[in-house]
Amino acid sequence: MVAGEKELVDRTGAPPVVVAEAVVVGPAGLAIPVAGVKPAQLVDTYTQARAGGARSHDAIDIMAATGTPVVAAAPGKVEKLFFSDGGGGITAYVRSEDGRWSYYYAHLSAYAPGLHEGQQVRRGDPVGYVGATGNANPAGPHLHFAINRMNPGEKWWQGTAINPYPLLAGKPVSR
Numbered sequence: 001m002v003a004g005e006k007e008l009v010d011r012t013g014a015p016p017v018v019v020a021e022a023v024v025v026g027p028a029g030l031a032i033p034v035a036g037v038k039p040a041q042l043v044d045t046y047t048q049a050r051a052g053g054a055r056s057h058d059a060i061d062i063m064a065a066t067g068t069p070v071v072a073a074a075p076g077k078v079e080k081l082f083f084s085d086g087g088g089g090i091t092a093y094v095r096s097e098d099g100r101w102s103y104y105y106a107h108l109s110a111y112a113p114g115l116h117e118g119q120q121v122r123r124g125d126p127v128g129y130v131g132a133t134g135n136a137n138p139a140g141p142h143l144h145f146a147i148n149r150m151n152p153g154e155k156w157w158q159g160t161a162i163n164p165y166p167l168l169a170g171k172p173v174s175r
Contacts, residue, residue, distance in 0.1 A: 023071055023124040027170035031123045033105060034062045034130060034143050035069040044165040058161035059104070059146035060168075066109050066141040068130040072121040073103050073145070073168075080156040081117055088144060089133025093156045094121060102159050106144035107136040 024032045026039055045061045072094055079102070080093040088106030092115070095102050109131025121127070132141045147167070148159025 025123070026168040028167035029123075030073040030164075030167055031071055032062070032168050033070055033073045033103075033127070033145050034064045035071055037062055037064060039169045042165060042169045044163070044169070059106075059144050060163070060165050061142040061144055062130075063140065063142045064130045066129070066131055069112075069126055070105055070108060070128045070130060070143050072123055072125045072127055073147075073164075074101070075120075075122050076101075076103065078115060078117050078119045078121060081111065081115065082156075084134055087134050089136060090128065090131065091134075092127050094127070095150070095156070099152070100150055102148040102150050102156065104144075104146040104148065106146075107131050107133050107142060109133065109141070 023035065024038055026032055032039065032042070042060065042062065045059070074094075074096060076094040076096045078092060079095040080091075082091045082093070083089065084091060084106075088104075090108040090110065091104065091106045092108065092111065093102055093104055105127050107130075108128035111128045112126035115127060130141050130143050132138045136142065136144070145164055147162050147164045149162055150159045
C-alpha cells in the first residue's frame with residue numbers, strides 16, 4: 001500500500017476497519033505500532049524520569065494525533081484489556097504466540113471495533129487508537145508502547161521490560 005492510500009481491512013468475524021496509512025515494519029520484524037509512523041520519527045524515551053523522578057519510563061512514547069490507528073506490533077493473543085485511571089488509561093496487553101513476550105499499548109482513546117480478550121491478532125491488525133487516557137497529558141496524545149520478556153507462569157502485568165526503541169528504529173540506544 002502506498003502512503004496516503006486507505007485500505008479496508010476486513011478480518012473474518014470482526015467489523016471492517018479503515019487503516020489510514022501503511023504499516024511500517026522495523027528492522028527486528030515488529031510493526032511500528034502507530035500507523036504511518038516511520039523509524040526516523042521515533043524518540044528513545046525509555047528510562048526517562050517520570051512522576052518527578054519517582055519512577056523510570058519502561059517504554060517509549062510514540063507521538064501522534066488522537067485517533068491515529070494503533071496496530072499490533074507482532075502476532076499474538078489479546079491477553080488483557082484493562083482501564084487504569086491513574087496509569088495507562090485504556091490499555092491492551094498482547095502476549096506473543098510463544099508466550100515469551102508481552103506487548104503493552106497504553107493511553108488509547110478507544111479499542112479497535114470488536115477487539116476482545118482471547119482474540120488472535122496478526123502483525124498490523126488494529127488494536128485501538130492513539131489517545132491521552134489515564135495519566136497522559138491531553139496536550140500530547142501518544143501511544144505508550146512497552147515490551148516485556150515473560151517467564152513461564154508470569155501474568156499480564158509482570159515480566160521484565162526491554163527497550164522497544166532499537167527494535168523499532170534500528171538504532172542503538174542513546175545512553
